[in-house]
Amino acid sequence: MLDISFSSIMAVLRYPLVDLGKGPVTLASIMLGLGVIFASLYLAKLLKQNVKNLNRGRYALTPSSIYTLERISHYLVMIVGVLVGISVMGVDFGKLALIVSALSVGIGFGLQAIVSNFVSGLIILLERSLKVGDFVQLDSGVTGVVSEIRVRATVITTAENSEVIVPNAEFVNGKVTNFTHTDNFCRHRIPFGVAYGTDKALMTQCVLDAALAQEMTLSDTKEHQPQVVMKSFGDSSLDFELLVWTKPEYSARPSLVRGVYLSAIDDAFRDANISVPFPQRDLHFITDRRAPGS
Known part of the structure; x- marks a missing residue:
């Protein structure tokens, strides 16, 4: 029967495997270092979940600020935990730096894109030029x-x-x-055309009334009032644009916004008997009047 004593187990765990500058690396130090790393990963995950509670109460933060703080604290705890875990294992960071610098020449080009993207991610989070929901x-x-x-x-x-x-x-x-870096208000451009000879004043009023009748239209201030501007003389039509501000929840849905306003404009033109032109071409036939055989 195999008799394994506690002292023999401890002897195996404390048996020196390699010396990396801070004393011998043993199975016990490796297990302890891994424990620190896994504990830091769990702590980072727990911290990430609890940061979301900061959007409550008197000093509530915006969702984008919460997301930035959540990501940075998560990465910081993970990096510190990994470094402490490696140190507990018995790795000397001085010698580790020499090894990394020696290998950096060979793997630098392969990791260049990864490092660039990682640093760029930190810049985005700190600078907040880009936020979740933009x-x-x-x-x-x-x-x-x-x-x-x-x-x-x-x-x-x-x-x-x-x-x-x-x-x-x-x-x-x-x-x-x-489109929503400073705020979530967005102005949309809705192109349309009418036939030559159309009463422009009547047409403009029809389009503005149709735009103001939509629930998504924002018209709370003078600057947010919808406008109709003429763009050009087209081949078959007078070309105009409806400039309209929409409520924040529609800022990221340009296709839906355009479809709703175009449908409303078409209905308004039908009610006012305003023609929406379609491309037309005039064909001129030239008859050859020469005598046969000439």
Whole structure:
């Protein structure tokens, strides 16, 4: 029968495996270091959940501030926990730095993009140029709502409910149009055309009345009143645009907004007998009047 005593177990756990500068690394120190790391991961997760409680009470924070504080505190606790865990294992950070610097030449190019995206993510969180819930458009043409800012990439949810994973460096180095950076109020441009000879005053009043009748229209101040502006003389029509402000919940739904206002304008034109033109072409037939055989 195998007889394993407590002293023999402790001897195995304390048996020196390697010396990395802070004394011998043993199974016990490895287990203790891993325990510290796992404890820090649990603490980071717990802290992340409890930070959400800060949006209550007298000093409530905005959702974007809560998200930023939640992410930064999560990363900070994880990094500190991992460093403490490695130190507990018996690793000397001085020698570790030498090893990392020696390997950095070989792996630097491979990690360059990862480090760039990680630093860019921290810049986004601290600078708050981009927040969860913002409606953005990238140079690549991707348009949608920012749903999550991760360590390496940011998740954008499009109008079709598809999620686009965009590296954080693209937001820092590229051009990004943020329609709701300062506030959630957004002005939409609704193009339409009428036939030549249309009474412009009547047409303008019909369009403004149709816009003001919509529940999504924002008209609480003079600056937010809808407007109709003429854009150009088209091939078959006089081209106009309806400039209309909408309530915050419609800022990230441009397709829906455009469809609602175009439908309302079409109904208003039908009631006022205003013609919406369609492309027309005049064909001129030239008859050859020459005599046969000439």
